[in-house]
Amino acid sequence: MKIWNSLSLWAGVLLIISVVSPLKAQERPVTENCFEVVTAMNFALQGMPDTGVMGISLKNGGETRLMIFVALGNAADQSNPAKWRILERQNETLTYCLIGAGDGLEILQSLHDIPGFGEEFGLPGTSRRRCNDESDGAMGSVAVRAWANKELGPSLVQHFSSPFLGSSYTALIANDRVQGGYAWTLLKSDGNRNCYLSQGDDSSFSPDFAMRPELIQDPNTLPPLQ
Numbered sequence: 001m002k003i004w005n006s007l008s009l010w011a012g013v014l015l016i017i018s019v020v021s022p023l024k025a026q027e028r029p030v031t032e033n034c035f036e037v038v039t040a041m042n043f044a045l046q047g048m049p050d051t052g053v054m055g056i057s058l059k060n061g062g063e064t065r066l067m068i069f070v071a072l073g074n075a076a077d078q079s080n081p082a083k084w085r086i087l088e089r090q091n092e093t094l095t096y097c098l099i100g101a102g103d104g105l106e107i108l109q110s111l112h113d114i115p116g117f118g119e120e121f122g123l124p125g126t127s128r129r130r131c132n133d134e135s136d137g138a139m140g141s142v143a144v145r146a147w148a149n150k151e152l153g154p155s156l157v158q159h160f161s162s163p164f165l166g167s168s169y170t171a172l173i174a175n176d177r178v179q180g181g182y183a184w185t186l187l188k189s190d191g192n193r194n195c196y197l198s199q200g201d202d203s204s205f206s207p208d209f210a211m212r213p214e215l216i217q218d219p220n221t222l223p224p225l226q
Contacts, residue, residue, distance in 0.1 A: 033098040033165075040096035042217040044069060044085040046225040055209030058171070058184050060200030065089050066186060067096070068160075068171065069209065070105060084160045086169060088198070100169055101225065104162030108145075108170070110155045117146035123196050131195035144194035148172050148185040159189075164226060170194070173203050 035043055045053070049071050056068040066088050073082040082105035087096040111117070121144050122128035132140035149155055152174040160169045168189040174182050181202030188197040 053209045055206035057204045059202045100166035102163035106159040108157040111146040111149040117143045121147045134193045141192050141194040
């Protein structure tokens with residue numbers, strides 16, 4: 001897949017970090033689970049392994065809108081499940097909120113060319129519904145994912161499940177570059193209801209993400225994740 005051949009540094013995130021690097025570890029959250037970017041990353045990475053963490057930066061207009069951290073774990077060892085965290089930027093501020101954290105990851109089939117799903121969905125501001133109805137059942141939630149997939153074409157589809165904080169999410173990232181970037185859509189999942197949460201025009205991967213040593217904060221100064 002081409003997307004895996006275009007791993008790059010998180011230019012947008014590093015730019016934000018360079019702006020706020022003087023932040024001190026004792027800074028408190030703006031609201032619950034919301035912090036300035038450096039503290040937000042330290043907060044989200046609690047409970048994640050020191051190595052083997054994949055970082056995914058979902059961008060729009062050259063700015064990182066969401067950060068996803070994933071540790072694959074061992075599917076054969078229930079005591080070592082996959083772990084994931086999702087941080088979302090708040091409007092044009094330097095504040096990121098942890099909107100989800102959990103212990104399950106599933107790679108789903110790309111439904112870009114599957115017939116039978118014709119209903120259109122989209123973000124607010126379009127004429128399309130944002131979510132399927134709960135009464136639609138499981139196939140209704142699949143219809144939302146199928147439409148998102150049709151918009152992007154062949155995609156890497158990751159379902160982040162078993163949340164202990166927030167909801168489950170499905171991230172779809174296009175395999176092929178369009179107008180210079182790998183477009184993406186993030187869906188929020190609650191039961192049989194899927195909703196468009198965010199979209200953007202580019203994404204990048206950091207295959208072995210690690211915080212810069214000078215930005216690592218004392219865990220004792222951070223609120224507990226759970």
